[in-house]
Amino acid sequence: MNMIEAINDALDLMMARDPDIVIMGEDVGYFGGVFRATAGLQKKFGRNRVFDAPINECGIIGAAVGMAAYGLRPVPEIQFADYIYPGLDQLVSEAARMRYRSAGEFTSPITIRSPFGGGIFGGQTHSQSPEAMFTHVAGLKTIIPATPYDAKGLLIAAIEDNDPVMFFEPKRIYNGPFGGDYDKPSRTWKGHPGGEVPEGYYKIPLGKARIVREGEALTVLAYGTMVHVAEAVLADKGIDAEIIDLRSLVPLDMETVEKSVQKTGKCLVIHEATRTSGFGAELVTLVQERCFYHLEAPVERVTGFDTPYPHSLEWAYFPGPVRIGEAVDRLMKD
Amino acid sequence: MAEGPVEKGTARGNLPPLELYVPEPKYRPGDVVDYSHLPVPPAGKLARPDEACPASETWPLTLDMVRVLDEDDNAVGAWNPGLDPETLRRMLRTMALTRAFDDRLYRSQRQGKTSFYMKCTGEEAISVACAMALAGDDMVFPSYRQQGILISRGYPLVDMVNQIYSNRADPLKGRQLPIMYSAKDYGFFSISGNLATQFPQAVGWAMASAIKGDTRIATAFIGEGSSAEGDFHAAMTFAAVYNAPVVLHVVNNQWAISSFSGFAGAERTTFAARATGYGIAGLRVDGNDALAVYAAMEWAANRARANQGPTLIEHFTYRAEGHSTSDDPSAYRSAQEREEWPLGDPIMRLKKHLIALGEWSEEQQEAMDRELVEQVKVATKEAEKNGILGHGMHHPFHTMFEDVFEELPWHLEEQAAQAMRERGIKWPEWKERDDA
Numbered sequence: 204m205n206m207i208e209a210i211n212d213a214l215d216l217m218m219a220r221d222p223d224i225v226i227m228g229e230d231v232g233y234f235g236g237v238f239r240a241t242a243g244l245q246k247k248f249g250r251n252r253v254f255d256a257p258i259n260e261c262g263i264i265g266a267a268v269g270m271a272a273y274g275l276r277p278v279p280e281i282q283f284a285d286y287i288y289p290g291l292d293q294l295v296s297e298a299a300r301m302r303y304r305s306a307g308e309f310t311s312p313i314t315i316r317s318p319f320g321g322g323i324f325g326g327q328t329h330s331q332s333p334e335a336m337f338t339h340v341a342g343l344k345t346i347i348p349a350t351p352y353d354a355k356g357l358l359i360a361a362i363e364d365n366d367p368v369m370f371f372e373p374k375r376i377y378n379g380p381f382g383g384d385y386d387k388p389s390r391t392w393k394g395h396p397g398g399e400v401p402e403g404y405y406k407i408p409l410g411k412a413r414i415v416r417e418g419e420a421l422t423v424l425a426y427g428t429m430v431h432v433a434e435a436v437l438a439d440k441g442i443d444a445e446i447i448d449l450r451s452l453v454p455l456d457m458e459t460v461e462k463s464v465q466k467t468g469k470c471l472v473i474h475e476a477t478r479t480s481g482f483g484a485e486l487v488t489l490v491q492e493r494c495f496y497h498l499e500a501p502v503e504r505v506t507g508f509d510t511p512y513p514h515s516l517e518w519a520y521f522p523g524p525v526r527i528g529e530a531v532d533r534l535m536k537d
Numbered sequence: 538m539a540e541g542p543v544e545k546g547t548a549r550g551n552l553p554p555l556e557l558y559v560p561e562p563k564y565r566p567g568d569v570v571d572y573s574h575l576p577v578p579p580a581g582k583l584a585r586p587d588e589a590c591p592a593s594e595t596w597p598l599t600l601d602m603v604r605v606l607d608e609d610d611n612a613v614g615a616w617n618p619g620l621d622p623e624t625l626r627r628m629l630r631t632m633a634l635t636r637a638f639d640d641r642l643y644r645s646q647r648q649g650k651t652s653f654y655m656k657c658t659g660e661e662a663i664s665v666a667c668a669m670a671l672a673g674d675d676m677v678f679p680s681y682r683q684q685g686i687l688i689s690r691g692y693p694l695v696d697m698v699n700q701i702y703s704n705r706a707d708p709l710k711g712r713q714l715p716i717m718y719s720a721k722d723y724g725f726f727s728i729s730g731n732l733a734t735q736f737p738q739a740v741g742w743a744m745a746s747a748i749k750g751d752t753r754i755a756t757a758f759i760g761e762g763s764s765a766e767g768d769f770h771a772a773m774t775f776a777a778v779y780n781a782p783v784v785l786h787v788v789n790n791q792w793a794i795s796s797f798s799g800f801a802g803a804e805r806t807t808f809a810a811r812a813t814g815y816g817i818a819g820l821r822v823d824g825n826d827a828l829a830v831y832a833a834m835e836w837a838a839n840r841a842r843a844n845q846g847p848t849l850i851e852h853f854t855y856r857a858e859g860h861s862t863s864d865d866p867s868a869y870r871s872a873q874e875r876e877e878w879p880l881g882d883p884i885m886r887l888k889k890h891l892i893a894l895g896e897w898s899e900e901q902q903e904a905m906d907r908e909l910v911e912q913v914k915v916a917t918k919e920a921e922k923n924g925i926l927g928h929g930m931h932h933p934f935h936t937m938f939e940d941v942f943e944e945l946p947w948h949l950e951e952q953a954a955q956a957m958r959e960r961g962i963k964w965p966e967w968k969e970r971d972d973a
C-alpha cells in the first residue's frame with residue numbers, strides 16, 4: 204500500500220467508527236483531493252461528512268474551530284502546506300489556544316492534513332517545509348509520517364487526539380521511499396516493510412519515535428522523506444549508525460533520542476526545511492542540553508538552504524546524499 | 538427566559554432537524570448537459586451608464602450581462618466600443634497567438650521539456666481585450682491565466698518560453714513555476730502561486746498612484762474560486778474606502794480545479810453583485826465576447842482615471858481545458874460541457890464578426906493561424922537553445938542564493954559554497970560549462 208492509500212484507509216476506518224468525524228477541504232469531495240487522499244469517501248459517507256470547501260483556508264480552519272466547539276472532530280485538508288498561511292490566525296491564535304484560554308471549556312480536536320516538502324518540481328509555492336513554524340506555536344502538535352504503516356497509525360492517533368494536530372504528509376514519498384538521488388528511478392512501497400499496512404484499526408502513539416535501524420557509531424535524527432535519504436546514505440557508507448525517525452516533533456520523544464546519543468556519542472540532525480531557526484536548531488539544542496557530557500563531536504545538522512525552493516535548481520537545493528555524506532564524514536573523522 | 542447554564546440538546550420536538558447544504562454542480566462525467574437554465578440575455582440590450590454615474594446606477598448590470606456580439610455576428614447596442622477593423626484584426630490575431638502559444642507549450646510539457654503548464658483556452662478575450670483597452674503603462678496584477686496580457690503588450694515570446702523552461706535565459710533565473718511570469722517593464726506584476734494575494738496589492742498600487750497624483754491606474758485578475766479568499770474582501774474594502782483607481786476582475790470560468798463556482802458562492806448571486814455590498818461600481822460581462830470585454834474595461838478604466846473610483850467586473854466564461862497539466866477534468870465534469878457552452882468560443886465569435894463586416898475571411902484566418910503556429914515554433918526553438926528543464930542548462934548555482942536579500946549575508950555565502958562543492962561531486966562534468 205502506498206502512503207496515499209494508507210491515509211485514505213485511516214480516514215475511511217475512522218469515519219466509519221466515529222460519526223463526529225468530518226472532512227472538508229478544496230477538491231476533497233467528489234474528486235477526492237488533488238492527491239486523491241480522500242477518494243471515495245464522499246460517496247461512502249455522504250456530503251454531510253465529506254465536502255468541498257471554498258478556496259478559503261481561513262474559512263476552512265475557522266469553521267473547523269467552530270465545528271470542534273460543537274463537538275465534531277474535523278479533519279480538514281489544506282491542499283499544500285504552503286497555503287496554510289491564509290488560515291494562520293485561526294490556527295495560531297484560535298485553535299492552538301482554545302483549551303488554554305477557556306480553561307478547558309472549549310477544545311479544538313482538529314487534525315489538519317497537508318502535503319509538504321519538495322522534490323516534485325513544485326516551485327517555491329508547492330514545496331515548502333513549514334513544520335518548524337508550527338512547532339513554535341504553543342498548543343499545536345506536529346506529526347510527520349515516513350511510511351504508509353506509520354501514516355495510517357499516526358493519523359488514527361491524531362484524529363483521536365483531543366488537541367489540534369498538524370499532520371504533514373511528505374509528498375515526495377507518497378508513492379515510494381526515496382534515497383535522495385533525483386536521477387535514480389523511484390521505488391514503490393511494494394516490498395518495503397513500511398508499505399505493509401494491516402487492515403483494521405491500529406494506532407501509533409503521538410510522541411513515540413521509531414528506531415529505523417540500531418547502531419553504535421552515530422545517531423541520526425530525521426523525519427519524513429529525509430528518513431529514507433539518511434538510510435540510503437548510511438547504508439552506502441557502511442556506517443553503523445542508529446537512525447531515528449522522530450515521527451512526532453511536538454510532542455517529541457526525547458527519551459529515545461537521549462538514550463541513543465548517550466550510546467553513540469555522536470548526533471546528526473537532518474531536515475529538508477530551511478536551516479535558520481529550523482526544527483534542527485531545537486533538536487541540536489536539546490541534545491546539547493541533555494547529552495553534552497556524552498558527546499564526542501559537535502552535533503551536526505544537514506538542512507535545505509536558506510532560500511525559497513528554486514524550481515530549476517531543486518536538486519541542488521535538496522539535502523541529498525552528498526550533503527549528508529559530508530556531514531557524516533566530519534562526524535566520523537575521529 | 539431560561540436562567541443559568543443552557544441545557545445541551547434541549548428537545549424541541551416539533552422543529553425539523555437542521556440540514557447542511559452542500560452545493561453540487563448540475564452535471565458530472567457521463568451526464569448530458571443542458572444549458573437552458575443559464576440565462577443568456579440578448580446582445581445590445583443593456584444601457585451604458587455614464588462613466589461618472591453613481592455606483593448604484595451600475596448595480597442592475599451586475600445581475601445581467603453586457604453583450605455586444607449578437608447571434609448574427611454583428612456588434613450592437615450602447616456597449617459597442619466601435620473599434621475599427623484594423624484594431625479588431627489585431628485583437629483577433631493576439632487572441633489566436635495566445636491560443637497557438639498555449640497549444641505548443643502544453644505539448645512541450647507533455648514532451649518533458651518542463652514540469653507544468655496552464656492554458657487559458659476559451660478565456661483569450663478577457664486578457665487580450667482588457668490589455669487593449671488599458672493604457673500601456675497601466676499596471677496589471679494578473680493571476681496565472683492572463684498570458685494574453687503579456688502577449689498583447691508585446692513581451693517577447695522567447696522570454697516566455699525561457700521562463701517556462703526554467704533555462705539559463707529565464708528572466709526569473711529558474712526560480713518560479715512555469716508560467717509564473719514577472720515583467721515589470723511591461724506593467725505585469727510578478728505572479729504568485731498563493732491565490733488572491735495580488736488583489737489587495739493592486740489596490741495598494743492604485744492608492745499609491747493616487748497619493749502621487751499619477752495618471753496610471755491598476756487592474757487585477759482573480760479566478761472565481763479564488764474570490765472566496767479573504768484577500769478578495771480585503772481588496773474590496775480598501776478599494777471602496779479609498780476610492781482607489783483600480784479595476785478588479787473576477788474571471789468566472791465556472792471551475793476551480795474540480796470545484797464548480799457554487800463553492801465560491803455562485804448559487805446565491807453573481808460575482809459582479811459583490812460590488813453592491815461595498816458600494817462600488819460593478820459590471821457583469823460576457824467574457825467570450827471580446828467587444829463586450831473591451832467596452833467594460835474601457836468604461837471602468839475611464840471611470841477610475843476620472844477619480845470616480847473602483848469597479849468590479851465579472852467575466853462570465855468557461856475554462857475549456859483542464860486546470861493545468863496536472864489535472865484531468867474528465868474525472869469531475871461532463872465532457873460535453875465544453876462543446877455546448879452557450880457563449881461559444883471567443884476567437885470564433887470575433888472571427889465571424891470580422892467576416893460579417895467584410896473585413897476578414899476563412900482563408901485569411903487559416904493563413905494567419907499557420908503563420909502564428911510558425912511564430913511560436915520559432916520562439917520555442919530559439920528558447921530551447923538556452924536549455925529545457927532538468928538538462929543542466931540553467932542559471933549558475935550561485936544565483937540560487939541571490940535575491941533572497943539585497944546583499945548576500947555570510948550564511949548564504951557559506952551555503953552557496955556548499956552547493957558548489959556538492960555540484961563538483963555530483964556533476965563533475967558541469968565544471969566545463971559557464972556555471973562559475
Ligand SMILES: Cc1ncc(C[n+]2csc(CCOP(=O)(O)OP(=O)(O)O)c2C)c(N)n1
Nearest residue numbers: 229286730731732760761762763792793794
Ligand atoms: C492560497 C491557495 N490555496 C490553494 C491553492 C491551490 N490552488 C491552485 S489553483 C486553485 C484553483 C483556482 O481556481 P480559480 O480561482 O477559479 O481560478 P482558475 O484556475 O479557474 O482560473 C487552487 C485551489 C493555492 N494555489 N493557493
